[in-house]
Amino acid sequence: MSSEDEKSIRAALRGDLNAFNELVDRYQGAVYAVCYRILRDAHLAEDAAQETFVRAYGALAQFDGTTVRPWLLRIATNRCYDLLRYQRRRPAGSLDDELVESEPRWTLRSPDDDPEERATTGALSERLEAALAELPDDQRIVVLLHDVQGYRYEEIGEITQAALGTVKSRLSRGRARLRELLRADIGSRELLETVWRQPKDEEHA
DSSP states (O other): HHHHHHHHHHHHHOOHHHHHHHHHHHHHHHHHHHHHHHHOHHHHHHHHHHHHHHHHHHHGGOOOOOOOHHHHHHHHHHHHHHHHHHHSOOOOHHHHHHHHSOOOOOOSOTTTTOHOOOHHHHHHHHHHHHHHHHHHHHHHHHHHHISSOOOOOOHHHHHHHHHHHHHHHHHHHHHHHHHHHHHOOHHHHHHHHHHHHHHHHTTTO
């Protein structure tokens, strides 16, 4: 744990709300990003992120002294999956009503792409997101944290409370399942070939 985090935690435990707000300012971006990737809805992600910090403040006395970010992200992912489980128990159609996409979910190229490239990668993003949603929760969160958010295996292990070997296994199985789902989708296969073949074609132009 960094000295700044340790100082903030100790002050917050003494009742210093400003010190806890420093932690919020430091990690709210990371917490929101993970919530958004899991829930795929900006408003729900904002609510989940806020609830994460509320729960974290109430659990300061139980903080185990490890790194703050994985601790917060563990609370965040648990809250998000609580919300998803609640949505799945609601009548058919309610999940679609709640989880409405408000912005692009995957970014495969820079914002400077021409309109045709954006249309191509946008279609691929939709298929990737649909495939990702079919993964089991334990595999999906590892793929999101590692391949989308860029977290290291060790930090993912702290967030998910899983052994390093388990993290790697879930990532491997999740990636393999994604490939199977995309290969089964003719449209996805064609889009993947278009997007990922292009750099090689350009090299030989």
